[in-house]
Amino acid sequence: MADQGQSPDIVTLTINGRQVTAPKGTMLVDAAKAVDIEIPIFCYEPRLGPPVGACRMCLVEVEGMRGLQTACSTPVADDMVVQTESEVAKDAQDGVLELLLANHPLDCPVCDKGGECPLQDRTFRFGPGETRTLEPKLHFPKPLDLSPLVALDRERCIACYRCVRFSQDVAEDGQLTFQERGDHTEIATFSGDPYEGRFTGNTIDLCPVGALTSNPYRFVSRPWDIKNTPSVCAGCSMGCNLEVTERDNEVKRLTGRPDPNMAVEEGWICDRGRWGYPALRSADRIPHAVLVDQVGRRGVLLERALAEVAGMLINRDLRIGVLLGDPVTVETGFLAQELAERVGDGRAMVRRTGIPGHGLGPLRALPGAQMDELDAADVVLVVGGDPASQQPVAELRIRKARRHGARVSMVGPRPSALDDACEVLRTTPGHLVDAIDVMRDRLLGSSRAVVLWDEADLAAEPAAAAALAELVAATPGARALEMCADVSGPGLRALGIPAAGGLLQAIEAGHIDVLVTIACDPTAGPEGTRWATALEGVGTIIEMGAYVSGLTDRATVVLPLLTPLEEEGVLVSMAGRAQRLRPGARECEGAAAAWELLVALTHRLGRAVPDRTPSQAFSRLAQRHSAFAGLDYGALGTEGAVIAPVEATGADAGTAPAQPAGDGLLVVPCRPVFGDADAFRSDALEPVREPARVCLAPAEAERLGVRTDARVHVRTPHGEMVLPLEVGSRYHEGAAYLVMGDPGTAAERLLPMDGGAVRAVVGVAARQEVSA
Amino acid sequence: MTVHELDEFLAPLRPQYADPRSLILPALKHVQEETGWLPPDAMATVAEATGFSQAYVESIATFYDRLYVEPVGRRVINVCVTLSCMLRGSDEIFEHIADYLGLDGEGTTDDGMFTLHKVQCIGACDRAPCLQVDAGEQIGPLEPADATCLIDDLRDEPAPARYCR
């Protein structure tokens, strides 16, 4: 019952003749494990809540108690005498396994779980060597698609309840249950509907047998052919820890960590994180360096391309802009800064994409919370955003906080999958500040509140940001947790790298001759149309990227990058936790990590480069940047380390516009991770992708004269485009919910770079626009 | 049946149960008495009236043999196949009835008149082998010939007004 809070009392008992001490409330199975005595289990999993004793695998003998006890649900007590290996206990464990196998098909040779299967392992260690069953076994047609991504093989299920508990008690989607009874028991959804959700893959990790397997991983590999590497998901700012399975230099699978980071994701990952990896092999991956010169446009070796770039950087007449995108590691940010210094004469400027965050300083200066602090919170307040779609695993932690007794409220303009789990105060778009006022008493009366606030929404409403910061600061014991819009933001801000506004102005003023982009295409981002025009005046574009972008055809030099699943480095999560990426595979032979390219360039500019690894770069940046003071890869360990807050610097300070720009409906930007670029690159995620669209309230659609199935024309001061329309009563009148998604559409272009609020004119699309 | 009608039926029961989950079973039984079986939309109605998920309601409905999640005939014949009855030849009784009804094992006759099911012990082992028609008395001990007579009798009997199963 690790998550139920323990009394400090210590209990002494005897297990297999050894004296053991354990905190009161510990279950026998954990007390035994602490002294390296293994009691076999299947259903026990404290992350799913209190034990249910479903599988009977953990039977042990306790002196003075009648019959055998389930070690997973028997708490330790003083003077208890426990035998886990007595004849009686062993006989019972053997017997349970024999019965579990009575109808089990034993098709291990064709089972994906074979070789990493707890049922196999425990049968070998604790079970019967041979079967005595002569009767025919039960057979079901196999496998069944529980969802497009999860396959169910009913013959293999041992009815341990883990997947059902995950669905009922963790994701709280209520979809998975048992049907029928006895040996006909099977996992099912209501009338065979597909299991829908954003976390379905976790049931695969939980299943102790091969009953639930991943469709995309089906028959792909065997445990002895693979290498597993712990790393971090770069799908959103949550920074979930995960494990990368590699075979033949390809990422074949991503799973939750068997040793979860309890302060971050608790072992859960969302389906976007889990099945985003096929993106690495998508057709738009840039396979090798490209150079455009007198000869024309051609593929070249990386070395050759780098020499070309170095030649430009060295030219004292050229002014250089470096734009860092998302996701990039802190080492990349730091080495880009160093490269700019090396270029010298103030000729180079380094900027990042993402929200400048004028006015977010006071919120960022508040005492920060880690995700696990939600478990003990009395009040949880979500201000703006929608963690359920933008930082999915945060949803699971918020639901858990509620189960632990926190009063959870969510204020903001967006409908959310979390609505059923909290008190919802749906605000009129642009009026977060009123909601904060409503929450004042609730918050002031709390003692361990955690306030999650959305970077994008509060950046767009500086008054709300100021009010919220003041309120949280006035609440004793309250902590704040930022829900960041991008993955690189927290790390790059800690290095003092400002947002890109100044760079765009410099380009427009004709002060930039060479633009180096690293993992970004500003023409597809906020004010993309303005960027596209501005870039016409830039002589040379050097693109470092993993995937073809709108810049690729224009770039003079294209340098192929490795992705976060393939590179080493550090990402800082939204909770300020610096965590290490470890290369899980290297899918693209011709590509290099951004840090490697930057080191190589700095070297060519005449510097004896001290960094040969990201680890060295990180140690050096920790010496130079106070946020990372005292950290190195050793200190980050397996759990990561929380960095110190930093003040906003230079271009990110100042005030954001108080009034929305433009006319029409206020835009509510939505950035679901299931609609991001990798979700669209990964064929596995096809069934669950979120398309780009505009969402309107029915009354609004009527007023504008647009029909549900229509496409609409949307215009903001920053651009216009035609998008599909969704009409739903979940949406507020007076607002246009702009769902980014579908990178081809690049709906972000309609938004301002300053992160301020914006209005959009929505109308019927002209016929030729629709067909285009 | 509408959610409202079901609510009215459940209202007097609500105070009787400490755990609202206990309402699901009477609700399912009530719906089945009215409609003969439990199609998905009926289970959805029960889910709405009791406040539990559809999946949970279905998991309860499938747990019990006597709640039918597939259509059944006007009369349901349940032949016990547990130990006592089996030792006294209930498999023969079952086969005999199946043959007589023109069924290949469990199932419903084409005319929608009879459904034949195997069930576990119906609590009349002293009368093994036995069977039960709808929710009526257990009938046994049976010879195969008795069973077919029974079927003929049932055919002549007027069908009950409500489905008491």
Ligand code: SF4
């Ligand atoms: S499918 Fe797997 S996790 Fe679910 S009950 Fe069966 S064995 Fe357990």
Ligand code: SF4
């Ligand atoms: S919540 Fe975010 S970080 Fe976690 S697995 Fe999903 S996309 Fe990755």
Ligand code: FES
């Ligand atoms: S692990 Fe104890 S009953 Fe399943």
Ligand code: FES
């Ligand atoms: S075994 Fe048939 S009634 Fe008991």
